[in-house]
Amino acid sequence: MNQPMPSSPQGEFQLHALTGEPSGLSVFAQPSRTDGTFATDSRGRPTVRKVHLKPATPPPRQRPNGLVTDREWTWLASAKRRWDTVVKQLGDATRAWEVCAALAAAGCGVLQCAFARGAVQHPPQWWIPDPALAARQRSTAAGRRDRRNTLETEAAALSEQLTDTWPGAAASLGRPLGGAQLLWVVRAARDLAGEVSHDGIRAFVQAHHPADDKAREDLPLLLRDNGWEEEALRKLGVDRSPYIGVGGPIKANFGTRELDWTGWPGPHDIRLPHDAEIELRCDQGTEQMAVIENRQAAETICDLYPEMPVIWCRGHHSDRVLAAIAQAAANCQRVLICTDADLGGLRIAERLFERLHSITTTVILDVGEREHEPGRAFSVQVLEQLARYRTSPAPIRDFAAALEHRGHAVTQEALVKRTLQAAMRRPHLSDTPA
Known part of the structure; x- marks a missing residue:
């Protein structure tokens, strides 16, 4: 290293002019003790074993457009991930590095690497999302679970209500459907139980999701695939003459x-x-x-x-x-x-x-x-x-x-x-x- 280390640092500090320092990211030495201090060598210098790669000045945290899918984003933003699992999730080591480096540059997290012989060691050891981002993802996941539980409770009640007259529709409410699918099946079952009829599939979608009238225009296929009776679709009004x-x-x-x-x-x-x-x-x-x-x-x-x-x-x-x-x-x-x-x-x-x-x-x-x-x-x-x-x-x-x-x-x-x-x-x- 080309610069002296602090004699007794408290918390992380930046290292400069290192071998293996990535373009666009800076290298920050990480404390080796839980109290935020560093172990020292025989000369009293802080011993650096691990470093974080991130911008020198934290930017406003923002997800880069088009970099990852929603599924990948949720996975990366929700928890600390070992590097081998990141590579597996993103397909290969090259893409894993490009994605995580871009996320780190955007303030969404840091890459943790080993540090030895005055150089950053590659590949990284961990991807660590920003703590506030991870907390928000966990909160979002908890909200989704609560909404899912509420939806499943309503689905069970509707299934019991419909089982005598529309057994196929009733059975669909107990199937292992994804959240969006279950939501639309419950909406359809709610209207069927309430004897609400619509003037075609688009009218049904607009009644339930007016902001996006193409949101579930494949609803008849979804209902048929899950055992709904043809007469139930006609009664609901989503099977008009095509x-x-x-x-x-x-x-x-x-x-x-x-x-x-x-x-x-x-x-x-x-x-x-x-x-x-x-x-x-x-x-x-x-x-x-x-x-x-x-x-x-x-x-x-x-x-x-x-x-x-x-x-x-x-x-x-x-x-x-x-x-x-x-x-x-x-x-x-x-x-x-x-x-x-x-x-x-x-x-x-x-x-x-x-x-x-x-x-x-x-x-x-x-x-x-x-x-x-x-x-x-x-x-x-x-x-x-x-x-x-x-x-x-x-x-x-x-x-x-x-x-x-x-x-x-x-x-x-x-x-x-x-x-x-x-x-x-x-x-x-x-x-x-x-």
Whole structure:
């Protein structure tokens, strides 16, 4: 070291011009005794065994944007972590160092390293979050537990109330659901028990979460997956007659009447009734058809490629919608599925793939593979849902893995357009079934 140490320091002190000193962070010697003092050598100099890496001047504590997922942030901010567990959590040693160094520079914690022979030793020993940050995370976790307990208590009461009339809905309230899922199932059960009906899924969502009307538009799928009766969904009003948008050379047959959408600017909304069937049909040998979640992107593709059949449908696909899409796909050589790159888009792609891959070549496109601005970071609950797809068929598993690795949603309209255009220029794009 190039500077004298304090003779009898109390508490940490800064060291300068050291071997191994990281760029952007300073090195602070840490006391070796619990009373904040240092052991000394034979010459009475403080003995330094460990150091903390942090800014020389503490900055305002702030989480860096886009650095880590919500799940990773919660883990790092909540407790002291051994370095080998940090590396495992963040994937590799390089990313672990980059992330923790950036967090330390932002005032969110410190890196603890061993100190020997006048040099900082690497790799670090510990990641230590800022004490105030860790306390806040623990308080937040305690609040979540309290809210979860309250929700589970209400779920149990609703289950008992519904068990005679709606046993499937009642049983769903006892399933091991994530916090967000349980909240929406309880909201649905509360309305079902109170005989409250809504004018469609969006009206239901707006009644419970007006600040975000797309918050749970996949609610019918969630309820069905957890055993709700179809009649219960109809009584609740979240299973209204579905709409589907069609554009390009697609014919629609309803009874003896036929509509040919060839040459019309699309997509055009068709309501599929409960008590009758509308058949969709493409010409035999049609090269490809696109199924798109984003409405504006569907309109753009219809304008750019009027010779290609296009189907637009968002949110949960009812069996009637899936049947109509399968009818149209039957005469096509391949179908391009292009959804938002988020959990909802993954579920849409999964339903479509399950129905179509045995009929025709089915390609799932990931708009997030193209250069983009990161969208909203996935919550811990979303990441847990994505992890459940690791045993799914290859195309769904790969799409879910890409979403999980990316850690944020991608929903830009322009990306949908570019992704579809790139796929359409590859006529020999391989099939993707498992």
